[in-house]
Amino acid sequence: MRNPADWHWWAKIEPHRIRSGQYASTSQDGRNGAFQIPNPHRPHSSLAIICSDQLGWEHLSIHIITQGGDSATPTWQEMSAAKDLFWTETETVIQIHPPKALHVNTHPHTLHLWKPTEATIPLPPIQFV
Numbered sequence: 001m002r003n004p005a006d007w008h009w010w011a012k013i014e015p016h017r018i019r020s021g022q023y024a025s026t027s028q029d030g031r032n033g034a035f036q037i038p039n040p041h042r043p044h045s046s047l048a049i050i051c052s053d054q055l056g057w058e059h060l061s062i063h064i065i066t067q068g069g070d071s072a073t074p075t076w077q078e079m080s081a082a083k084d085l086f087w088t089e090t091e092t093v094i095q096i097h098p099p100k101a102l103h104v105n106t107h108p109h110t111l112h113l114w115k116p117t118e119a120t121i122p123l124p125p126i127q128f129v
Helices: 007-016 076-086
Strands: 033-038 045-052 057-066 111-116
Touching (some): 007 033, 045 076, 057 076
Antiparallel strands (some): 045 057
16 A cells, blocks of 8 residues: 555545544544545545555455435446555555355445555466456
């Protein structure tokens, strides 16, 4: 995940940090916190993102908040926009589909992106990607 010390990148993210309520955090929390970022792919909506970089994983939880306050599941383009906000174009991140017995769904419209901090994600042969 990009480093907050890279001010040019972080200056785009930090103003959208949620600073009050249940998901409040401060800039002291670095890459951990909740953000509501204007959605470049769906007018009058935002990307609701919770990010963390603990326990060996960088992680984003993403759902869409519409102008009326409803939630929606992100599209591929919206997930890609979130990926591009928090990681570089050369980094690989994944969505994980765990076994049903391990599945947790606390928000029906939330999707997740993951990147291990201590391992490289293997990729299949390029013709399969």
